[in-house]
Amino acid sequence: MLNLIRNEWMKLWHKKATWIMAGLLVIILIGITGISKWADDHTVQPPDQPTWKENAAERKAYLTAELANPNISDDTKKQLEEELTITEYRLTENVAPFEFSDREQNLMDSYQLLALVLMFAVIAAASIVASEFSQGTIKMLLSRPVKRWKILTSKYVTSLLYALALTIIALIANVIAGYIFFDAAGTGALLEVRGGEVVEISYWSRVLALYGLQLMGIVVFTTFAFMIGSVFRTSSLAIGLSIFLMFMGPNIVYFLRNYEFTKYIMFTHTDLTGYLTGNMFIPGITWPLSAAVLTVYVVLFLVISYWSFTKRDVTA
Amino acid sequence: MEQQPIVELKNLSKTIGKKKIIDNLNLQLFPGQITGFLGPNGAGKTTTIRMMAGLMKPTGGEVVVEGQSLSDHFEETMSKVGVIVENPEMYKYMSGWKNLVHFARMNKSISKERITEVVEQVGMQNRIHEKVSTYSLGMRQRLGLAQALLHRPKFLILDEPTNGLDPAGIREFRTYLRKIAVEDGVSVFVSSHLLSEIELMCDRIAIIQNGQLINIREMNQVEEAHYYIEAQPAEKASELLIAQGLFIEASGTGFIAKVEQNQIPAIIEAMVSANLQVFAVQPFRKTLEDQFLEMTGGGQIAESHKK
Structure with a gap:
């Protein structure tokens, strides 16, 4: 199996597109950070900017008012209470949050740019099986003393490894961009409630957690593209369909958010970072539900891929 | 085997x-x-x-x-x-x-x-x-x-x-x-x-x-022995070969005759004593192409089927 994965990895990196995608990723990520910094520097700030303390006091009043509302759900209530605890802690202990212009904050927000990684990982996963059919090399590949499920597994593992490699490249590019364009925070800390206590946590652990959650969504989309590529055996359809769904899926779900069944649609759960940032896209979903729904979808996609790849005749 | x-x-x-x-x-x-x-x-x-x-x-x-x-x-x-x-x-x-x-x-x-x-x-x-x-x-x-x-x-x-x-x-x-x-x-x-x-x-x-x-x-299987025989004048040669009891078929300037190998010396002798000019007597094998077309009945493509 290790040899098969080495083969797939070798073929992947001998394709120009693989290098182009990795290179573009670095250029675009650093470029976007640079542009946003430039735009920020050239925005004229109104003279009387509120200080963080004024903002925090305002937020505290808002949270207290929200908590007084009897109609809020338990989950929301818990979330608001935690935020209130942290806000009060900041005011009494005089601990400032990170500012937008801090390197730390920039890095913590950079997970949003991983959509690009998702797109490139989908392109690679969609073509890894389909390109063997379109080039005719599938005949060479399958007339070997290796069972088909092993070959497909090596291809799936390689697709995931590429997604992981792109995520790591993106993280490094974002760190580099952060060091080029932003300064470290003078004061400022990230706070979290742990066991009723407010503690200061490293922003790195937050960055890694956000990237990890994004990677899970990427894995789901990659598996979807992999399935379409191995069932229809054409990469263009797989790429097109996956990218279309990646952009349209969340919108469709948002549109239908008042229906119960949206809880069981994949797109409701593909952005897991909401569990950390508090910006939940569909209210009322929980960790176990997300984990279960995503697992079911991934297993389903894989079953279809394996069935199609091992049972069907090669006529290419 | x-x-x-x-x-x-x-x-x-x-x-x-x-x-x-x-x-x-x-x-x-x-x-x-x-x-x-x-x-x-x-x-x-x-x-x-x-x-x-x-x-x-x-x-x-x-x-x-x-x-x-x-x-x-x-x-x-x-x-x-x-x-x-x-x-x-x-x-x-x-x-x-x-x-x-x-x-x-x-x-x-x-x-x-x-x-x-x-x-x-x-x-x-x-x-x-x-x-x-x-x-x-x-x-x-x-x-x-x-x-x-x-x-x-x-x-x-x-x-x-x-x-x-x-x-x-x-x-x-x-x-x-x-x-x-x-x-x-x-x-x-x-x-x-x-x-x-x-x-x-x-x-x-x-x-x-x-x-x-x-x-x-x-491939080396010879089902029936055939020989190519070329002799002049052609009409006299054909008469002689038929008289020998052979089944012949015109081919170019000569004939293809169905004949066993051990009969060949006698036939050559007969032709020579009849004052025929003998140019060639050689084993004849049909090309694979002839055999193939004979067996498959010509060039039509097999009945179509959906792939």
Whole structure:
């Protein structure tokens, strides 16, 4: 199996597109950070900017008012209470949050740019099986003393490894961009409630957690593209369909958010970072539900891929 | 043939939709023997070869390699089989060498030395580290042969192997196939449209039409002895030959006569004593092409079927 994965990895990196995608990723990520910094520097700030303390006091009043509302759900209530605890802690202990212009904050927000990684990982996963059919090399590949499920597994593992490699490249590019364009925070800390206590946590652990959650969504989309590529055996359809769904899926779900069944649609759960940032896209979903729904979808996609790849005749 | 066959097709059938592409094919292939596989377009050659290469599953019957069924023991049986299906499509964006490394990794224990050895055998050592996209069709064929030989298969399946080779390459290829068949006892199964190629290369041919095997014959088998006789004047010669009790047929300036070898001296003597000028008396064999067209009934393409 290790040899098969080495083969797939070798073929992947001998394709120009693989290098182009990795290179573009670095250029675009650093470029976007640079542009946003430039735009920020050239925005004229109104003279009387509120200080963080004024903002925090305002937020505290808002949270207290929200908590007084009897109609809020338990989950929301818990979330608001935690935020209130942290806000009060900041005011009494005089601990400032990170500012937008801090390197730390920039890095913590950079997970949003991983959509690009998702797109490139989908392109690679969609073509890894389909390109063997379109080039005719599938005949060479399958007339070997290796069972088909092993070959497909090596291809799936390689697709995931590429997604992981792109995520790591993106993280490094974002760190580099952060060091080029932003300064470290003078004061400022990230706070979290742990066991009723407010503690200061490293922003790195937050960055890694956000990237990890994004990677899970990427894995789901990659598996979807992999399935379409191995069932229809054409990469263009797989790429097109996956990218279309990646952009349209969340919108469709948002549109239908008042229906119960949206809880069981994949797109409701593909952005897991909401569990950390508090910006939940569909209210009322929980960790176990997300984990279960995503697992079911991934297993389903894989079953279809394996069935199609091992049972069907090669006529290419 | 007292030898055990290496490969056996047992009642092999393939039905796609309602159409029987391959209908109860039975064939045995023996070590050291080169078998040609002929048939009109659409007769089922490619389908048969793909079932033997593990690319398609038979709907009936089985492919047996050294007593083991291909579908039940896929990895054991396929490690004895080398395949080139149609044009050898390689990974064009990698060098020939890396392509071979790629395929070598899919077998157990093929050393670097073995790859080098095979590269030399097919005469590719000067260009092996260049990208396959720069290769000519002939070079790709050589690389295709190299990948099929890497694991020293006991059975070699070749689909249109000489397509794109130059005359020197074709002869080299033929000599090489003959060598591995004789020296290593490899059984070779070659499908080709080039009948003259098959004629020169094979010990035995199998002919398929409409999914059924219509003939298997040894190439050196002489079913009926025919001789080409040319003598002048022609009318007198024909009278004489008919008088000898021979069945003759005009062919060019001479005749094809159905005659046993031991009758030949007497016939020559008769012609000479009748004052005929004898120009030629030679054994005549119908070309494979004539036989093929005779057996398959001309050039029409087999009934269509949906792929």
